[in-house]
Amino acid sequence: xxxxxxxxxxxxxxxxxxxxxxxxxxxxxxxxxxxxxxxxxxxxxxxxxxxxxxxxxxxxxxxxxxxxxxxxxxxxxxxxxxxxxxxxxxxxxxxxxxxxxxxxxxxxxxxxxxxxxxxxxxxxxxxxxxxxxxxxxxxxxxxxxxxxxxxxxxxxxxxxxxxxxx
Numbered sequence: 001x002x003x004x005x006x007x008x009x010x011x012x013x014x015x016x017x018x019x020x021x022x023x024x025x026x027x028x029x030x031x032x033x034x035x036x037x038x039x040x041x042x043x044x045x046x047x048x049x050x051x052x053x054x055x056x057x058x059x060x061x062x063x064x065x066x067x068x069x070x071x072x073x074x075x076x077x078x079x080x081x082x083x084x085x086x087x088x089x090x091x092x093x094x095x096x097x098x099x100x101x102x103x104x105x106x107x108x109x110x111x112x113x114x115x116x117x118x119x120x121x122x123x124x125x126x127x128x129x130x131x132x133x134x135x136x137x138x139x140x141x142x143x144x145x146x147x148x149x150x151x152x153x154x155x156x157x158x159x160x161x162x163x164x165x166x
Contacts, residue, residue: 018048025056064123068116071105072128075113078106 022044026032032041032053041051054062081091081103092100117124134150141147 015048017044020049022049022051023054023059023062024051025059026053060120061123061126064120064127068113068120068124069127069131071108071113072124073131074103074106075108078103 024032024037024041026037030037032038044051081089085091092103138147138150141150
């Protein structure tokens with residue numbers, strides 16, 4: 001999982017894959033660690049990626065959550081801010097690092113995300129629906145103790161040691 005919101009030679013990054021996850025989705029019975037597949041896997045690891053094998057359906061579901069959903073969140077937030085404050089508002093300077101990080105990938109090209117949204121529509125819709133439900137729950141509980149429960153639940157993500165994360 002690596003990428004940038006900008007593309008082209010001017011934005012090339014020799015360290016793009018350093019530490020990035022690179023998932024392989026073998027067909028049933030395929031040994032990706034032998035033959036040409038194994039050789040390719042070795043090259044992927046040499047450029048710095050961490051490789052792993054995962055079922056294609058599980059890959060699509062996982063990518064909907066860890067890549068596609070964050071893109072849609074960033075896009076929705078940035079578009080909503082433009083609607084609320086206009087194209088010329090200096091929001092990024094006023095908002096600080098958190099806002100810049102949350103909206104950085106909203107600069108990604110639609111041409112790439114159009115195809116991803118179409119080909120992984122079911123998983124992305126499911127992830128968006130679950131996030132919408134969680135946001136509604138938070139909105140409805142802004143002045144209750146449930147908000148503290150949501151924060152505590154969220155903190156668990158960062159408490160998981162890297163070797164134990166899926």
